[in-house]
Amino acid sequence: MQILLRAFLSLMSIMIILNVALAQENNIIWKTNQYTIYKDSVVQGKFVAKAISEKELISDYQSPVNEFKSPAITFKFSINGKDNEMKSGVDHHFVVIPKNGLAETPIIKFGVQLKDTTSSHGYLPSNTTLKIRLDMREVINAFKTQGYYTTFNGDKIYKEDFKGVYVAGSTSPLTWDFDNLVNHQGLQLHDEDGDGIYELNIKLNEPGDVKGTASHWKASRDVSAFPSYSSGFPISDVIYNLALEEMVNAIEPDSTFRTGKEWAGVWTRDISYSIILSMAYLQPRVAIKSLLKKVTSSKKIIQDTGTGGAWPVSSDRMIWAVAAWEIYKATGDKDWLEQAYLIIKNSIDDDLNTIYDAKTGMVKGESSFLDWREQTYPKWMQPVDIAESECLGTNAVHYQANMVLSKMASELGHKQVAEKYAAIAQKIKKGVNQYLWMPGKNYYGQYLYGRNSMSLSPRSEALGEALAILFGIAGPEQQKKIVSNTPVTDFGISCIFPQIPNIPPYHNNAVWPFVQTYWLWASAKAENEKSVMESIAAIYRPVALFVTNKENFVAANGDFAGTQINSSNMLWSLAGNLSIVHKVLFGIRLNEDGLSFQPFVPESLKGQRTLNNFKYRRAVLNIKMEGFGNQVSRFLVDGKPSKPVIPVTLEGKHQVTIILKNNLFIAKNINKVANYTSLPAPDVTYLNGKLQWSPEPGARTYKILKNGKVLTTASDLQYPVKEGVYAEYQVVAVDRKGIESFASQPIAVVDKKYATTIEMEDVFPKSEMASSGYSGKGFVEISKTKNRELTIPLTIKADGVYLVDFKYANGNGPTNTENKCAIRTLLADGKKQATILFPQRGKDVWSDWGWTNTIPVFLSKGKHAITLAFMPWNENMNVEINQAMIDMMRVIQVNEKTP
Numbered sequence: 025m026q027i028l029l030r031a032f033l034s035l036m037s038i039m040i041i042l043n044v045a046l047a048q049e050n051n052i053i054w055k056t057n058q059y060t061i062y063k064d065s066v067v068q069g070k071f072v073a074k075a076i077s078e079k080e081l082i083s084d085y086q087s088p089v090n091e092f093k094s095p096a097i098t099f100k101f102s103i104n105g106k107d108n109e110m111k112s113g114v115d116h117h118f119v120v121i122p123k124n125g126l127a128e129t130p131i132i133k134f135g136v137q138l139k140d141t142t143s144s145h146g147y148l149p150s151n152t153t154l155k156i157r158l159d160m161r162e163v164i165n166a167f168k169t170q171g172y173y174t175t176f177n178g179d180k181i182y183k184e185d186f187k188g189v190y191v192a193g194s195t196s197p198l199t200w201d202f203d204n205l206v207n208h209q210g211l212q213l214h215d216e217d218g219d220g221i222y223e224l225n226i227k228l229n230e231p232g233d234v235k236g237t238a239s240h241w242k243a244s245r246d247v248s249a250f251p252s253y254s255s256g257f258p259i260s261d262v263i264y265n266l267a268l269e270e271m272v273n274a275i276e277p278d279s280t281f282r283t284g285k286e287w288a289g290v291w292t293r294d295i296s297y298s299i300i301l302s303m304a305y306l307q308p309r310v311a312i313k314s315l316l317k318k319v320t321s322s323k324k325i326i327q328d329t330g331t332g333g334a335w336p337v338s339s340d341r342m343i344w345a346v347a348a349w350e351i352y353k354a355t356g357d358k359d360w361l362e363q364a365y366l367i368i369k370n371s372i373d374d375d376l377n378t379i380y381d382a383k384t385g386m387v388k389g390e391s392s393f394l395d396w397r398e399q400t401y402p403k404w405m406q407p408v409d410i411a412e413s414e415c416l417g418t419n420a421v422h423y424q425a426n427m428v429l430s431k432m433a434s435e436l437g438h439k440q441v442a443e444k445y446a447a448i449a450q451k452i453k454k455g456v457n458q459y460l461w462m463p464g465k466n467y468y469g470q471y472l473y474g475r476n477s478m479s480l481s482p483r484s485e486a487l488g489e490a491l492a493i494l495f496g497i498a499g500p501e502q503q504k505k506i507v508s509n510t511p512v513t514d515f516g517i518s519c520i521f522p523q524i525p526n527i528p529p530y531h532n533n534a535v536w537p538f539v540q541t542y543w544l545w546a547s548a549k550a551e552n553e554k555s556v557m558e559s560i561a562a563i564y565r566p567v568a569l570f571v572t573n574k575e576n577f578v579a580a581n582g583d584f585a586g587t588q589i590n591s592s593n594m595l596w597s598l599a600g601n602l603s604i605v606h607k608v609l610f611g612i613r614l615n616e617d618g619l620s621f622q623p624f625v626p627e628s629l630k631g632q633r634t635l636n637n638f639k640y641r642r643a644v645l646n647i648k649m650e651g652f653g654n655q656v657s658r659f660l661v662d663g664k665p666s667k668p669v670i671p672v673t674l675e676g677k678h679q680v681t682i683i684l685k686n687n688l689f690i691a692k693n694i695n696k697v698a699n700y701t702s703l704p705a706p707d708v709t710y711l712n713g714k715l716q717w718s719p720e721p722g723a724r725t726y727k728i729l730k731n732g733k734v735l736t737t738a739s740d741l742q743y744p745v746k747e748g749v750y751a752e753y754q755v756v757a758v759d760r761k762g763i764e765s766f767a768s769q770p771i772a773v774v775d776k777k778y779a780t781t782i783e784m785e786d787v788f789p790k791s792e793m794a795s796s797g798y799s800g801k802g803f804v805e806i807s808k809t810k811n812r813e814l815t816i817p818l819t820i821k822a823d824g825v826y827l828v829d830f831k832y833a834n835g836n837g838p839t840n841t842e843n844k845c846a847i848r849t850l851l852a853d854g855k856k857q858a859t860i861l862f863p864q865r866g867k868d869v870w871s872d873w874g875w876t877n878t879i880p881v882f883l884s885k886g887k888h889a890i891t892l893a894f895m896p897w898n899e900n901m902n903v904e905i906n907q908a909m910i911d912m913m914r915v916i917q918v919n920e921k922t923p
Contacts, residue, residue, distance in 0.1 A: 053628050054561035058514045061561045064258040066568040073568035078261035079243035085569040089585040093229050095120045095148040099193030105206040108175045112403050113704050120154055128155040134163055152228045158213055161220035182796040182871035188212050189222055200528050201588055203840035237570040245269045253605050255633035263567050267601040270573055270593045280314040284591035292318040292328050292341050293393050294596055299347035301599035305354040325371040327901050330395045332407025332863025333837055333845030334901040336379045339389025340418045342425035349428040353614035356641055365432045377897040378859045385455035392417035399531035400520055402705045404769035407839055407863035408877050415471035416460055416488030423452040424495045453497050466505035475770040476878050477732035477752050484510045486517045487539045493546035507550040511697045515582035516562035517543045522763055523701040529578045530588040536576045537563050541600030548608055548624040553689040557626045573597035580699045610635055619670040625652040643674040651684030658683040703757040705766040715743045720757040727756040750774040750918045778917040784910045787816055796871045798911045807907040812894040820883045824919035829878040831911040832862045835870040843901035846908040851891040852881045862908035
């Protein structure tokens with residue numbers, strides 16, 4: 025049967041290609057150099073997807089990821105799942121030439137680069153077994169003689185913290201995802217005979233490495249309860265029906281939404297973005313139940329597990345509020361409004377005490393949904409650095425969450441509350457436009473980042489750009505500029521642009537269909553017909569070829585294989601797919617006082633279309649629309665002319681007719697670019713009064729930053745710097761196209777006389793926990809039961825601004841998952857200053873010491889009391905464990921007065 029199906033598909037492909045060659049121009053919906061969308065099919069190179077009917081789809085797509093795979097592999101070793109063998113960009117290189125299916129590396133010494141100069145002719149045979157051999161004797165000897173091993177960058181790994189050694193790399197099953205190496209048992213090396221040589225056998229280029237997708241879909245589920253769609257475009261109709269069926273597949277037995285075929289359970293951001301896209305009105309009861317699964321017993325929104333132990337390092341949970349409001353607008357459910365209002369207010373009030381930046385007016389925390397550290401941040405950034413960043417997408421979310429809370433308060437009659445949170449929203453909006461807008465590029469930058477001084481990353485961030493348009497942070501002219509100027513790659517808008525080097529596709533070098541949908545919405549709002557059509561095509565292409573709504577795909581080649589993780593039947597992808605019909609073509613808008621219509625039909629999709637059985641509160645609408653454009657010529661309800669609005673009071677079945685004006689759009693451009701990768705961030709050191717860095721191949725020049733501002737531009741590899749009051753320096757590599765790398769890790773340069781340290785164990789009883797690497801005689805534990813409040817006496821010799829931070833350890837979880845970030849409030853002489861974060865640094869790793877975020881505090885000459893206190897808003901997502909070990913407090917003067 026399978027052979028016959030394949031033969032049928034091959035024959036069908038040949039017939040389609042022949043037909044396509046003869047097709048008239050008006051049968052083409054969208055055409056690029058990479059693929060073409062026809063009324064009934066999608067063609068990409070030799071691959072074809074065909075709509076047999078509105079309920080059946082076939083595709084002969086095969087991932088090319090296993091074809092022509094190079095035998096030259098790059099890899100690196102890792103102690104405890106961290107990137108700690110050699111500096112970034114320095115990897116081992118080996119050419120795999122198997123004999124009888126077997127190959128073996130020479131013994132590689134940990135920390136010493138292997139450079140295999142063998143010519144790499146031909147391709148890597150499938151099912152090749154490679155034995156990797158690693159000499160760890162120097163590391164083990166360091167453990168025995170001094171109790172720790174010092175890595176290339178000076179970090180110490182203590183004997184008691186050694187959990188294992190792993191291999192990371194570029195060829196499957198290897199991965200560059202250091203954060204998750206410890207979860208890949210097949211990537212851990214072992215020393216079975218105790219000789220210090222660790223070994224691992226791995227299978228390369230297995231056919232099973234590529235998970236194929238279905239080649240045929242035929243409707244098999246009852247979707248008659250949901251709106252049916254019909255148009256003169258069979259490819260659009262069948263993709264819509266496929267998405268409806270996958271929506272039904274996504275409902276779990278407990279009546280909540282499953283995130284994806286490979287992703288069980290409910291995730292706050294996934295479910296929220298999906299509800300906003302289309303689930304609020306298609307499945308309101310399932311949507312409500314799913315949202316309530318992401319609420320704590322204290323009626324606050326749950327931040328999904330993430331970097332450094334979840335909230336507040338990650339802080340985009342507030343998208344929940346926007347989803348909750350969308351459900352209210354769809355249902356008019358007052359009980360839900362009151363319930364959601366309390367949950368949102370509690371959560372925002374905690375955020376106000378924790379992550380709001382009084383200086384910029386914006387909020388801090390990881391980029392919304394881009395929560396995989398090195399996928400969108402420079403490698404040097406620790407969780408605490410990410411927590412201090414101020415990101416476009418996350419700020420757009422918090423702006424809208426405050427606006428939603430204001431509108432909810434108005435609906436419930438709380439006028440003063442409504443005014444308060446509307447004012448907070450306006451501060452965020454002002455900050456985004458002041459600090460993140462790039463006039464030279466005409467779109468927003470990715471985020472403010474650094475350490476004590478922030479600079480703007482000039483990368484674009486697709487979801488954030490779209491949300492800034494949709495939520496009204498960008499003004500009308502800005503909206504048009506953003507859509508016309510933000511870079512768009514061959515297969516769609518990538519999550520960020522340009523891409524980051526040496527990072528495999530997932531958020532980096534990837535297109536996410538749900539993000540593409542928000543970009544589509546933003547393009548329609550900006551009245552950019554070309555961007556609207558390009559976005560629809562970028563969503564239709566993968567659905568048709570892969571015969572499912574995938575989570576993501578590689579920006580460089582449009583393939584589903586090659587991303588670090590992927591899932592079929594992905595909830596937010598299918599939710600976005602359905603919204604093309606409902607919210608773009610028919611332009612359905614949910615409002616507090618009714619349902620309005622703002623259709624946007626590109627000319628290439630002109631014609632008649634129907635949307636029947638659309639349920640809105642107590643009404644059922646059968647909608648017929650004809651024409652193209654975004655202006656309504658006539659709007660009729662049951663044959664009677666009306667404004668394009670359905671009131672909340674309407675009940676029963678009704679016929680709606682929309683006739684568009686066939687208005688032509690003013691031609692606008694899109695910034696279609698080839699996929700591109702920036703240079704790595706320079707590796708900078710400070711020695712003998714000079715900043716020094718290694719050359720980056722391809723760099724034309726280097727920008728030197730002081731305290732987040734460009735100080736000068738250099739072409740050589742060093743720059744003199746004098747010690748004095750505190751200053752931070754960074755270096756940015758600029759390539760021949762003027763594209764910038766990330767800024768290097770900040771180098772703090774300060775005369776010792778400006779710095780004071782206080783050993784915590786000199787003031788408070790020291791902890792009995794076993795650890796190494798601390799300074800002084802010990803350290804102090806803080807938890808929910810121990811030292812809930814610590815007051816440290818401090819004497820200041822001169823008035824000025826001082827930077828206060830703490831050296832700490834938190835071994836309650838890895839850097840990338842779980843929810844045990846320790847949180848405290850810093851007070852100076854009893855006055856609240858800001859939040860101090862102690863993010864996780866490694867599971868059961870208590871000898872890895874790092875620094876918290878730094879708080880600037882004005883202190884006058886004389887005696888002061890610095891307090892670390894556990895306040896009600898310092899509850900983390902775990903609730904039970906809120907613990908860290910503190911080694912010392914550091915205080916550094918940053919003004920010009922000498923102490």
